[in-house]
Amino acid sequence: MDMPDVSPVRRRLGRQDWIDAALQALTDRGPEAVAIEPLASALGATKGSGYWHFANRAALVEATMDEWLRLRTDEIISRVEQDGGSARDRLSRLLAVVSTGVERAIGESSIMSSVDPVVRQRMQVAVGRRIDYLTALLEQSGLARGAARSRAVLAYATFSGHAVLAVTVPEVLPNSPQARRRAHREMLEMVLGPTPV
Amino acid sequence: MDMPDVSPVRRRLGRQDWIDAALQALTDRGPEAVAIEPLASALGATKGSGYWHFANRAALVEATMDEWLRLRTDEIISRVEQDGGSARDRLSRLLAVVSTGVERAIGESSIMSSVDPVVRQRMQVAVGRRIDYLTALLEQSGLARGAARSRAVLAYATFSGHAVLAVTVPEVLPNSPQARRRAHREMLEMVLGPTPV
DNA sequence: CGCTCTCCATACGGTGGCGTACGTTCGGTT
DNA sequence: AACCGAACGTACGCCACCGTATGGAGAGCG
Numbered sequence: 408m409d410m411p412d413v414s415p416v417r418r419r420l421g422r423q424d425w426i427d428a429a430l431q432a433l434t435d436r437g438p439e440a441v442a443i444e445p446l447a448s449a450l451g452a453t454k455g456s457g458y459w460h461f462a463n464r465a466a467l468v469e470a471t472m473d474e475w476l477r478l479r480t481d482e483i484i485s486r487v488e489q490d491g492g493s494a495r496d497r498l499s500r501l502l503a504v505v506s507t508g509v510e511r512a513i514g515e516s517s518i519m520s521s522v523d524p525v526v527r528q529r530m531q532v533a534v535g536r537r538i539d540y541l542t543a544l545l546e547q548s549g550l551a552r553g554a555a556r557s558r559a560v561l562a563y564a565t566f567s568g569h570a571v572l573a574v575t576v577p578e579v580l581p582n583s584p585q586a587r588r589r590a591h592r593e594m595l596e597m598v599l600g601p602t603p604v
Numbered sequence: 605m606d607m608p609d610v611s612p613v614r615r616r617l618g619r620q621d622w623i624d625a626a627l628q629a630l631t632d633r634g635p636e637a638v639a640i641e642p643l644a645s646a647l648g649a650t651k652g653s654g655y656w657h658f659a660n661r662a663a664l665v666e667a668t669m670d671e672w673l674r675l676r677t678d679e680i681i682s683r684v685e686q687d688g689g690s691a692r693d694r695l696s697r698l699l700a701v702v703s704t705g706v707e708r709a710i711g712e713s714s715i716m717s718s719v720d721p722v723v724r725q726r727m728q729v730a731v732g733r734r735i736d737y738l739t740a741l742l743e744q745s746g747l748a749r750g751a752a753r754s755r756a757v758l759a760y761a762t763f764s765g766h767a768v769l770a771v772t773v774p775e776v777l778p779n780s781p782q783a784r785r786r787a788h789r790e791m792l793e794m795v796l797g798p799t800p801v
Numbered sequence: 802c803g804c805t806c807t808c809c810a811t812a813c814g815g816t817g818g819c820g821t822a823c824g825t826t827c828g829g830t831t
Numbered sequence: 832a833a834c835c836g837a838a839c840g841t842a843c844g845c846c847a848c849c850g851t852a853t854g855g856a857g858a859g860c861g
Contacts, residue, residue, distance in 0.1 A: 516716060517719075557778075561794075564769055569765075575716055
């Protein structure tokens with residue numbers, strides 16, 4: 408019997424294949440790398456394929472940024488939220504998740520300072536949702552609304568600053584496992600105040 | 605008597621004119637804008653002029669980044685240092701200076717996440733000197749060496765995170781004068797501990 | 802007055818990405 | 832078996848920037 412063609416060598420591409428490759432290029436080399444022709448050659452195809460799935464480059468960038476927003480913001484939040492626990496627990500897990508994904512900071516930090524209007528707009532939405540979620544967690548752990556929000560902003564700024572440092576000058580940041588754990592706790596305390604346990 | 609030709613309409617350009625224009629483009633639109641042809645047309649000249657003063661684009665970027673390092677790091681530090689006062693005073697002035705220059709953050713944040721090796725190298729030097737200076741100030745105000753350094757890193761990360769936020773989502777940051785002053789004090793306290801006066 | 806060195810313009814060829822036009826292949830109907 | 836539409840290839844023109852070649856224009860000095 409012949410195998411159903413789930414197939415070895417190289418099948419045809421769908422829109423999602425392009426988005427996946429674009430997201431990879433985005434996190435590896437920033438928004439500039441999300442372009443039709445380079446992605447085509449990376450996928451082993453030609454522009455004809457790309458301009459079939461997307462009207463133009465802007466449409467590709469848009470789809471990629473939507474996927475980015477979904478995976479790197481909404482997904483993470485809902486996963487952290489799903490696993491439950493106290494607000495402090497969730498905050499700690501959130502911090503752990505985003506800290507280990509710091510290799511992705513190259514893309515993140517390029518996205519932050521992009522001039523592309525589409526990229527900026529999606530980034531603004533992402534930052535909004537992230538800060539809102541942080542604010543909610545801080546409120547749930549006892550802070551007043553105003554204090555929670557301003558501290559959420561502070562925490563987010565600090566974290567994203569760390570992410571950028573991790574890319575440009577990684578040597579200034581702690582690298583040993585226990586130093587990283589210590590940094591994790593310190594940051595948690597800075598955000599939530601002295602540890603209650 | 606005839607006026608010495610300090611001159612009205614349009615004199616010839618020198619290397620420094622190019623560097624000035626390049627620095628402007630850098631802070632306005634990021635490292636990508638530091639290119640021969642666009643700058644030429646911005647200066648009302650042609651590429652012939654540019655390639656006279658610089659061997660190639662990389663040389664232009666290099667000269668521009670050197671100037672940037674001088675003006676936006678060394679100059680600021682030595683000015684703050686020259687005006688004297690306690691370590692706390694100098695820290696406060698430093699914070700004030702870099703905070704008011706946040707319009708420059710567009711350039712700064714693009715520089716932080718640039719892939720250009722020359723830009724990255726100069727940025728690393730700049731971050732190194734800035735963190736070193738912060739560490740020195742914190743040591744002078746009583747902290748132990750290790751604590752001073754890790755807090756300097758934290759403070760720098762927080763500040764640069766704020767700079768990025770000021771560009772991408774300015775609305776989350778305080779904008780009224782008294783709110784900004786309050787933020788200034790809070791940040792100072794976060795870095796130096798509870799206010800001693 | 803002419804020479805030279807600095808500064809600049811013009812014109813050219815090269816590269817990479819954009820977008821369009823159009824022809825082609827392949828998998829699934831009917 | 833014939834067909835149709837989704838997916839892809841090829842070839843073209845366009846633009847922005849790079850870099851080179853070469854020929855001036857302009858001041859200053861002999």
